[in-house]
Amino acid sequence: MKKDRFILMSFDVEEFDLPLEYKQTISLSEQLEVGKAGLDVIAALMQDFKIPCTLFTTANFAIHFPESIAEMALHHEIASHTYYHNSFKEADLLLSKQKLEEIAGTMVSGLRMPRMQPVDMKAVKAAGYDYDASINPTLIPGRYNNFHLPRTIYRENEVNRIPASVTPNVRIPLFWLAFKNFPFPLYKKLAIQTIRHDGYICLYFHPWEFTNISSYLLPGYIKNIYGIRLQNMLRKLISDLQKEGEFITIRDYLQKSPV
Numbered sequence: 001m002k003k004d005r006f007i008l009m010s011f012d013v014e015e016f017d018l019p020l021e022y023k024q025t026i027s028l029s030e031q032l033e034v035g036k037a038g039l040d041v042i043a044a045l046m047q048d049f050k051i052p053c054t055l056f057t058t059a060n061f062a063i064h065f066p067e068s069i070a071e072m073a074l075h076h077e078i079a080s081h082t083y084y085h086n087s088f089k090e091a092d093l094l095l096s097k098q099k100l101e102e103i104a105g106t107m108v109s110g111l112r113m114p115r116m117q118p119v120d121m122k123a124v125k126a127a128g129y130d131y132d133a134s135i136n137p138t139l140i141p142g143r144y145n146n147f148h149l150p151r152t153i154y155r156e157n158e159v160n161r162i163p164a165s166v167t168p169n170v171r172i173p174l175f176w177l178a179f180k181n182f183p184f185p186l187y188k189k190l191a192i193q194t195i196r197h198d199g200y201i202c203l204y205f206h207p208w209e210f211t212n213i214s215s216y217l218l219p220g221y222i223k224n225i226y227g228i229r230l231q232n233m234l235r236k237l238i239s240d241l242q243k244e245g246e247f248i249t250i251r252d253y254l255q256k257s258p259v
């Protein structure tokens with residue numbers, strides 16, 4: 001293992017409200033149930049590999065499953081995915097941090113906005129966060145164009161901003177949709193290229209992707225691979241990336257390598 005290279009794996013732990021975007025009704029209890037089933041899968045998988053990850057969690061999710069979040073906090077970093085997944089007001093930055101700290105019993109220093117929504121760094125700083133991970137520094141048609149932003153960690157208004165990794169130069173995204181839509185050998189090659197170039201890689205997924213979401217009315221590029229098949233792909237990715245570097249939480253990486 002190369003000790004000077006790092007893999008920052010993260011998951012957005014949330015109510016599975018995505019079907020609502022595709023006009024399918026799903027109750028809050030079902031949204032929570034799917035999110036929790038996914039979290040249980042991820043917990044076991046991380047345990048098998050004995051690696052830490054960062055869990056960006058909504059306060060709403062944590063309120064419904066406090067014991068799980070407190071348990072996960074013993075081995076992983078709990079960070080904020082705001083209060084509710086499908087609504088946001090600026091006060092939620094602080095309220096979610098406080099609620100997650102109370103439930104997890106640890107400091108919460110990181111933020112990722114649902115759907116990578118833009119957020120004011122002054123407000124993020126005022127709420128007491130050390131870092132924000134809400135940027136995908138590439139072009140996602142119909143969502144955003146962040147080609148002008150730095151590819152790797154930078155500071156803005158005294159907040160560390162840690163973008164989701166994209167490849168050097170052409171900025172091919174390495175986020176969750178790339179993982180399930182690129183052929184695995186290509187994704188792995190691009191990930192390794194990025195780790196070797198940047199010294200680290202910041203990846204993100206959602207626990208619900210690793211459950212059976214086949215019955216929901218989602219586009220094929222979201223649900224073409226799910227459940228156990230995707231779990232096996234993630235296992236393969238972790239085991240391949242372990243040869244390239246050390247898995248570490250985002251908080252610990254920022255402490256080790258100040259911006």
Ligand SMILES: [Zn+2]
Pocket residue numbers: 012014081085113114115
């Ligand atoms: Zn989310």
